[in-house]
Amino acid sequence: MYAFMYKNDTYLIQDANGAQDDITVNDSLIKLAGYHIDNLNPYVSGTEITI
Numbered sequence: 001m002y003a004f005m006y007k008n009d010t011y012l013i014q015d016a017n018g019a020q021d022d023i024t025v026n027d028s029l030i031k032l033a034g035y036h037i038d039n040l041n042p043y044v045s046g047t048e049i050t051i
Contacts, residue, residue: 001013001014001015001049002015003037003040004037005036005037008034008036009031009032009033009034009035010031010032010035010036010037010040011029011030011031011032012028012029012030012032012051013027013028013029013030014027014028014030015027016028
């Protein structure tokens with residue numbers, strides 16, 4: 001999973017296959033409108049990521 005900011009919104013990209021560096025049509029893009037990337041507090045448990 002990758003996180004980045006664009007125009008004050010945070011976006012997450014979930015890599016569908018977990019092995020490629022390129023973004024593909026199978027990957028998911030999630031917009032966290034109004035949520036600043038500095039406030040992310042991810043927790044990883046096995047294969048599950050909680051934000």
